[in-house]
Amino acid sequence: MAATQTNPLRVGLRQERVISPQCLVIFGASGDLTHRKLIPALFELFRQRRLPTEFCVLGCARRPWSDEEFRSRMAEALADEVKQHENSWQQFAACLFYEPVDLQQDQDVVRLGTRLEALDRLRATRGNRTFYLSVSPAFYGSGCRALANAGLLKDANRSRVVIEKPFGTDYSSAQLLNRVVQSCGKESQIFRIDHYLGKETVQNILVLRFANAIFEPIWNRNYIANVQITAAETVGVEERAGYYETSGALRDMVQNHLTQMLALTTMEAPGHFDPEAIRNEKAKVLQAARLANEDEPWKCCVRGQYSRGGSQAKPLSGYREEPGVNPNSTTETYVAMKLFIDNWRWQGVPFYLRTGKRLPKRLSEVVLTFRKAPVQLFDAAGGTPTANQLVLRIQPDEGAGFVFDVKAPGSGMRSRPVDMHFSYEESFGEPSDEGYVRLLADAMLGDPTLFTRSDEVEAAWRLYTPLLELIEDAPWQLPVHPYEARTWGPGAADNLLAEDGLMWRRP
Amino acid sequence: MAPQLTLQAPLELPPSEVPDYLNRLWSESLKDSSGAATFTLVVWEPSWLQQQLIRTGRIDGPISGLLSDQLLDAARQAVGELGLPASTAPTAPELAWTLGQQAGNHSAEDLRGQFVDRAISAHQPRRLITLAPTLDAGKNLESLVAAYCPLPEERAVNADACGDVVVLRGGMGAMQQGLAMLQELIPADLPCWVWWNGSMDESPDLLEALAVSPRRLVVDSSIGEPKRCLDLLVQRIEQGPVNDLNWLRLRTWRESLAMVFDPPQRQSALDQVVQLDIDVEGQHPVKGLLLAAWIADRLGWHLVSSFWIHGQPGEERGIGAEFQRSDGQSVQFRLMPVPVGISKMHPGALVGLRLICSQSDRSPLCVILCSESGGCMRLEAGGVASMELAEEVVPLPNESEEMELARLLGGGHDSTNPLLAAAAALAGKLLPN
Numbered sequence: 032m033a034a035t036q037t038n039p040l041r042v043g044l045r046q047e048r049v050i051s052p053q054c055l056v057i058f059g060a061s062g063d064l065t066h067r068k069l070i071p072a073l074f075e076l077f078r079q080r081r082l083p084t085e086f087c088v089l090g091c092a093r094r095p096w097s098d099e100e101f102r103s104r105m106a107e108a109l110a111d112e113v114k115q116h117e118n119s120w121q122q123f124a125a126c127l128f129y130e131p132v133d134l135q136q137d138q139d140v141v142r143l144g145t146r147l148e149a150l151d152r153l154r155a156t157r158g159n160r161t162f163y164l165s166v167s168p169a170f171y172g173s174g175c176r177a178l179a180n181a182g183l184l185k186d187a188n189r190s191r192v193v194i195e196k197p198f199g200t201d202y203s204s205a206q207l208l209n210r211v212v213q214s215c216g217k218e219s220q221i222f223r224i225d226h227y228l229g230k231e232t233v234q235n236i237l238v239l240r241f242a243n244a245i246f247e248p249i250w251n252r253n254y255i256a257n258v259q260i261t262a263a264e265t266v267g268v269e270e271r272a273g274y275y276e277t278s279g280a281l282r283d284m285v286q287n288h289l290t291q292m293l294a295l296t297t298m299e300a301p302g303h304f305d306p307e308a309i310r311n312e313k314a315k316v317l318q319a320a321r322l323a324n325e326d327e328p329w330k331c332c333v334r335g336q337y338s339r340g341g342s343q344a345k346p347l348s349g350y351r352e353e354p355g356v357n358p359n360s361t362t363e364t365y366v367a368m369k370l371f372i373d374n375w376r377w378q379g380v381p382f383y384l385r386t387g388k389r390l391p392k393r394l395s396e397v398v399l400t401f402r403k404a405p406v407q408l409f410d411a412a413g414g415t416p417t418a419n420q421l422v423l424r425i426q427p428d429e430g431a432g433f434v435f436d437v438k439a440p441g442s443g444m445r446s447r448p449v450d451m452h453f454s455y456e457e458s459f460g461e462p463s464d465e466g467y468v469r470l471l472a473d474a475m476l477g478d479p480t481l482f483t484r485s486d487e488v489e490a491a492w493r494l495y496t497p498l499l500e501l502i503e504d505a506p507w508q509l510p511v512h513p514y515e516a517r518t519w520g521p522g523a524a525d526n527l528l529a530e531d532g533l534m535w536r537r538p
Numbered sequence: 539m540a541p542q543l544t545l546q547a548p549l550e551l552p553p554s555e556v557p558d559y560l561n562r563l564w565s566e567s568l569k570d571s572s573g574a575a576t577f578t579l580v581v582w583e584p585s586w587l588q589q590q591l592i593r594t595g596r597i598d599g600p601i602s603g604l605l606s607d608q609l610l611d612a613a614r615q616a617v618g619e620l621g622l623p624a625s626t627a628p629t630a631p632e633l634a635w636t637l638g639q640q641a642g643n644h645s646a647e648d649l650r651g652q653f654v655d656r657a658i659s660a661h662q663p664r665r666l667i668t669l670a671p672t673l674d675a676g677k678n679l680e681s682l683v684a685a686y687c688p689l690p691e692e693r694a695v696n697a698d699a700c701g702d703v704v705v706l707r708g709g710m711g712a713m714q715q716g717l718a719m720l721q722e723l724i725p726a727d728l729p730c731w732v733w734w735n736g737s738m739d740e741s742p743d744l745l746e747a748l749a750v751s752p753r754r755l756v757v758d759s760s761i762g763e764p765k766r767c768l769d770l771l772v773q774r775i776e777q778g779p780v781n782d783l784n785w786l787r788l789r790t791w792r793e794s795l796a797m798v799f800d801p802p803q804r805q806s807a808l809d810q811v812v813q814l815d816i817d818v819e820g821q822h823p824v825k826g827l828l829l830a831a832w833i834a835d836r837l838g839w840h841l842v843s844s845f846w847i848h849g850q851p852g853e854e855r856g857i858g859a860e861f862q863r864s865d866g867q868s869v870q871f872r873l874m875p876v877p878v879g880i881s882k883m884h885p886g887a888l889v890g891l892r893l894i895c896s897q898s899d900r901s902p903l904c905v906i907l908c909s910e911s912g913g914c915m916r917l918e919a920g921g922v923a924s925m926e927l928a929e930e931v932v933p934l935p936n937e938s939e940e941m942e943l944a945r946l947l948g949g950g951h952d953s954t955n956p957l958l959a960a961a962a963a964l965a966g967k968l969l970p971n
Contacts, residue, residue, distance in 0.1 A: 038805055039836045040796040043957045044789075051948050052576075084952040085729070155729055157576050157662075460802040 038460055043080070050076075050475045052085030054147060054156040058134060058174060059165035060090030060101065064195070066108035069165065070127075072467035074109065077123045078116060081472060085155040091132040091143065101129035126154070134166075134174045140181040147183070158186065161475050163193045171198075172211035179215035193222040193474045196287050197278065198483070201499050202492040209485040218485060222474045227288040228481040229466025231455070232425045236295040236397065237309070239423070239431065246421075247300065249401070251376045256418060259383045259398045259536055260292050262425075263390040267337065267348070267516070268364070272355030279362040281334075281495060281502075284386040288395075290317065290491045291483070292425070293382060296397050297372055306480040310487060316372060317490035323369040323381065328497040329508045333523045335365030337389040340516025347389065347516040361511050364388040367524040368498070369531075383528060385535065389516040395425035398536050412439045412447035420536075430454040548652060548682035548705060553715070556681045557722045560702060563685055574662040574701045577729040577947065580720070580748060581668045583650050584736040587613060587629065589673050590637035592646045599646020602653045603670070603735070605629070605939070610883060617881075625820030625878050627885040629761055631737040638673075648672070651682070651705035657944035663701050664728055669716055669748075670707040679712035681705065710741070717747050729952070731756060733943060738762035738770050745770070751778030752952060756943060759824050759962075760784040760884040767824050768966040775962055780954045781946050783939060784825055784884070785961070791829055791888055791907065794932045798905050804928075807895035807903045808837055811869055815892040815917055817876045822886030823857055823969065826873045829888065830859075831964035832957060834871075838864045844970045847872065859968055871968075876916065882934075890914035894925070901926050910934045 055073070057065055076082050090101045102124045106113050113120040130146045132139045151158055160183065164174050171194050175184075184190050194212070199205025212221050227233055240246055249255070262284055268275045275283065294313040297320075301308035323331035341347035351358050365387030372382065401419040411417065420434040430453045436446040473481055483491075501509050512521035519535065528534055551559055583603045591597045596612045605628075613628035620636050627633075651668025687700040704723060706716035724730050730753045734745055739762035749755040755774055759767045759782050774780045799805055814833065818826040834841070839861035847856040856874040863869055876889050888909055895903040904925040908914035910933050 038796060038799050039808065040792070040799055040833070042836065043955070044793055044796055049945060049948055080955070083948075151575060152727070155575065155577070157574075457801060457803070459800045460805065 050082055050086070050472060051159050052083050052155060052157045053159045053161060053475050054087050054089060054150055054154065055161045055163060055471075055475065056089045056091060056143075056147070057163045057165055058091045058132070060129065061092035061094045061096070062165055064165045065090065066105055068465075068467045069163065069471065070105050071109055071112065072465060072471050074112060074116075074120070074123050075464065075468050076472055077126075078119050082126075085157065087126045087128055087150050087154045087156060089146065089150060090127065090129045091134075093131060093133050095131045096129050098128045102127045134170065134177045137177075137180075140177045140183075144181050144183060158189045159475075160190045161193060162190070163474075165195055168195075168197055172208055175212045175215040184216040184220060187217045187220055188477075190216070191220045191222055191474065191477060192216065193224055193482075195224055196226075197282060198223050198488050199492060200278075200282060202489060202496045205488050205492045209489065213485065219477075219479065221485070222479060222482040223484075223488060224470055224474075225287050225291055225483055226466040226470065227291055227425075228483075229464075229468075229470040230425060231464075231469075232423070232429045233292060233295065234481070235431075236292070236423060240296075241300050250399075252378055252380045254401055255380055256400050256402045257381045257383065257531075257533060258296065258400070259385075260289055260296070260396075261384075261398075261536070261538070262289055262292075262386040262395040263392055263538075264386075264388050265390060265393045265517070267389050268350060268353050268356065272353055275364075276356060276360060276362050280364055280366045280386050280388070281498060285366055285368075285384060286491050286495055287483075289384050289386055290494070292395075292397055293317075293320070293370070293384065294487070296399075296423075297377055297382075299376070306478060309480055310484045314484060314486040314490055316374070317487060317494060319374040319377075320370055320372045320382075320490075320494050322494070322497055323371050325497050328501050331370075331527070332366065332368040332498055332509060333521060333527055334363035334502075334509055334511045335367075335387065335514045335521040335524065336360070336362065336511045337364050337387070337516045338513040340389065340518065349513075349516065350388075361506060363511050365390075365514060365520045365524070367520060367527055369527060370494075381531060383533075383535070385520065385524060387514075387520050390519060391517050392538060394427065394538055396536075396538060397423040397425070399423075409436075409438075409444050409446040411436075412445045416446065417448040422536075428454065429456070430458075548684040548703065550680060550682050553679050553681045553706070553719060556683055556704065557719065559683060560704075560723070563683075563702070574664045575728065576662050576664045576701075577731055578665045578667065578724050579658070579663045579731045579733065579947070580724070580753075581651070581666070581733045582736055582744070582748065583668050584671050584740070585650060586631070586634040586673075586736070587637070590634050590640075591616070593644055593673060594637055594640045594642035595644045596637075600649045601646055603650040603668075604653055604655075605883070614880065623820065623877075625875070625881050627760075627820065627822075627881045627883060627887070629883055630820075630822070630885045631740070631761060648707060650707070651703060652684070654703070655938070655940035655944070657938075657941050658947065661944060661947045663947075664725060665702055665704065665723065667704045667706070667720065667723055669713055670705060671710055671713050672708060675709040675711065677707075677709040677712060679706060679708040679715045681716075682707070713741075713744065717744065720748070729754065731947060734758075735939070736761070739766035742770070745774075749774060749778060754779045754781065754946075754952060756781045756783065756946060758783040758884070758939075759828070760787075760822060760886050764822055764824050764886075765969055765971075768827070768962065768969055771962045772966045775954050775959050779952050780958070782828075782958060782962070783942050784886075785828055785955075785958045786942050786946075787884070788825065788829055788832070788888075790932050790934075791891065792832065794907050794930050795833070795891070795893070795905070798907075798928050798930060804903070807897055809863070809865070810867075810895045810897055811837065811863070811893055812867070812896045812902075813892070813894040814869060814871045815890075816871075816873045817889040817891075817914070817916060818873065819876065819878045819881050819887045819889060820885060821875055823873050823875070824965065825884075825886045825888055827857070827965035827968050828958075828961050829891065830871055830873065831961040831968060833893075834861055834869075835957070835960040835964055839869055840864075841964065841967055842868075844968050846970050847874070857968065857970065874916070882911070888932075890917045892917040892922075894922075897926075903928065906930075907932050 132143050199208050298312040298316045301312050336350050338349040367385035370382040399421045403418050422432040433451040437449050439445045439447040512523050514521040585603045610628050617626045650670040682705040685702045732748045732753050733756045759771050816826040842860040844859035847858045859871040861869040891907040893905040902925045904922045905928045907930050
């Protein structure tokens with residue numbers, strides 16, 4: 032969300048919630064995520080004066096760095112920011128510390144405890160600690176165990192653990208991981224991050240639905256004909272081939288990001304704005320969701336893989352030609368599917384989800400298509416009457432649009448669709464925080480609203496289990512259809528909707 | 539949120555024995571406790587209004603130091619009965635002073651320092667020291683000490699951190715004596731907050747002695763003589779970290795005004811402001827001046843002059859000023875006191891704000907912000923009907939002093955908010971001599 036101008040009266044007003052004195056411990060501090068996302072997000076919070084004076088970051092990794100080396104590496108990674116805000120960086124950098132730690136080594140964890148106590152005294156952080164596991168998913172369980180065994184998670188009010196995605200690779204591994212982390216601390220201490228939930232526009236789904244009286248009465252099967260949820264990327268697999276080959280689009284995007292958008296769009300209204308109330312409703316609706324055809328899942332899902340495309344001047348490689356990708360790979364880079372939700376609100380309403388790499392546009396949106404008017408009184412200028420559509424644009428051009436019919440100018444009584452348009456940029460101007468800024472702040476505030484709870488994660492994995500099993504056991508039944516790079520996916524995905532007399536929205 | 543009483547009845551000790559007693563307490567009775575590694579909170583808690591209302595029999599005791607609804611009702615009733623202007627806020631020092639001229643000799647138990655608001659106790663202060671001056675100026679210094687630990691159901695798994703409460707009570711002379719022992723009572727290795735919960739301009743030497751840097755001072759610039767409040771605020775900010783509750787209460791006004799100018803197409807109007815009007819309750823302009831100064835500072839205006847505006851005899855006087863925008867154009871500012879039937883809790887509450895922007899290519903934009911509880915007829919008059927109008931209602935702040943303070947304690951900074959620092963300095967210049 033780019034802003035052309037900044038409102039000078041807005042400066043310094045984002046202080047509604049202040050983070051308590053705190054030590055943020057980042058495991059995997061030498062990794063990519065730390066200098067690309069976490070430290071920039073923390074520096075942004077610092078510049079917004081949302082971090083208390085009694086604050087520190089303890090970076091932990093196996094590399095034998097010193098505090099000074101950690102600071103200078105972070106400064107190097109954030110060179111542009113540092114140059115722009117030299118003084119602020121000097122103050123912020125004084126909060127950065129480093130301890131070489133291998134969580135698999137008991138003596139390292141004991142030393143970590145000692146260092147944290149020393150930092151508590153030095154920075155008066157009052158024993159409040161947030162442990163951020165930015166490590167390989169294989170170490171989530173053992174990392175939590177090491178922290179618990181060292182007594183670092185004993186105080187449920189003052190310590191919490193943030194775990195990056197992916198949380199498990201299927202239903203049973205997620206269950207197992209949940210059991211392990213829950214044996215280390217209370218559920219209230221576990222913050223499973225899904226950075227999509229840090230997006231302003233994803234959170235806006237809740238506000239739009241539950242702060243306005245006009246939507247809720249029509250937000251159900253009586254008025255909504257179908258819902259499409261799209262997350263399209265223009266980029267290919269880039270540097271992530273190693274990870275992507277083992278996950279694919281289903282695990283990488285659908286199980287978490289798209290499912291979270293689905294849950295927020297379809298959940299019941301919580302009794303009050305309380306983390307547990309919201310997460311209860313999300314879990315409930317995911318538990319009621321199912322593939323449109325669980326017995327024959329290949330009939331309600333299409334997988335695809337991008338092949339060569341682009342123009343002669345700018346050719347694009349196919350997925351199998353990307354560095355690090357198996358030339359015979361059957362990993363899907365595109366997936367489309369049809370779901371139902373078996374509850375009173377949504378019975379019979381189809382939900383179509385799709386996501387893919389190397390599509391023509393980068394965009395995420397939720398489109399609710401309403402039922403047509405029962406009687407067609409007017410001729411439509413476009414030939415057929417258009418159904419009303421509410422489009423929630425998650426990114427880019429964040430906002431919402433509502434498509435409805437009006438009288439086309441002229442002597443006749445012909446209808447034509449128009450678009451009522453709300454744009455975050457036009458209304459607010461201010462750029463919204465990067466997702467990690469919001470989520471890191473929330474984790475340190477101990478607010479789990481935007482983090483996924485164990486039952487949500489499990490319900491999400493369970494929803495896709497028939498597909499995952501099919502891919503594992505009989506992949507030929509769910510083949511990977513090639514699609515040309517920079518097109519809207521394989522033709523089979525269009526057929527999925529054509530069977531219902533529908534088409535994907537072309538944004 | 540209900541205030542909590544200390545669990546243990548405080549022990550009264552001779553003042554000279556307090557430091558030793560506390561040392562013994564921590565090395566013997568509480569030797570297994572780590573002691574909350576949090577902060578010390580020193581509270582100047584004169585509660586003159588409550589003491590005077592109790593003395594004159596208008597409310598019953600005990601003296602708690604808290605602004606209850608019953609206390610505020612009694613204070614508002616006293617305003618009328620004592621012939622003070624209806625705009626006099628219940629917390630205005632002149633009310634307590636006028637009550638002080640009335641006869642009465644009722645007394646009540648003094649429990650100041652023993653009621654701890656839950657919002658504050660949730661932060662587990664390591665030591666809470668209350669300085670509680672009494673109406674009897676000659677009263678000797680009394681000192682009370684109590685330790686507390688979280689109840690089993692309130693504490694976390696290994697949260698055995700405890701804290702203690704010290705109350706120093708007596709006449710103003712005795713307070714000086716209490717001040718002498720204060721340094722010894724404040725743990726050197728923890729941050730220290732000083733909440734000056736009284737009139738800003740009373741006992742300036744005491745304030746000076748308490749607010750030694752790097753202690754973090756919390757004041758309320760709505761309480762006290764306006765000129766002295768602003769001068770002291772500026773002076774304190776120069777010397778160390780300061781938080782002003784009066785400034786924090788401006789948040790809803792600042793947010794509402796910023797919201798009007800969030801749409802980028804409106805933002806250019808901020809460069810073309812020609813007039814700013816603010817209406818306040820009664821004769822305490824500090825809050826209004828802080829708001830005006832914040833706007834001027836954010837928009838880069840330069841103060842040219844300020845002056846008193848004298849109305850008809852019997853009318854209250856306002857403040858006028860001229861600013862110069864960065865493009866050299868003039869901005870006129872007027873702050874006017876307006877009468878109200880029932881005043882808000884603090885002196886000088888804002889009633890309304892009007893900002894007029896003369897836009898070169900379209901009709902002028904007039905922004906009117908109006909307090910939820912007030913009317914803005916004065917600001918809505920004067921030809922604004924022909925302008926592009928943006929009107930908003932500003933919600934009343936609904937948080938207690940203790941909640942505001944708890945918010946500060948929870949995420950404290952050891953420096954003054956730069957926006958407050960800039961606004962206070964300019965507000966000081968805006969108030970004519």
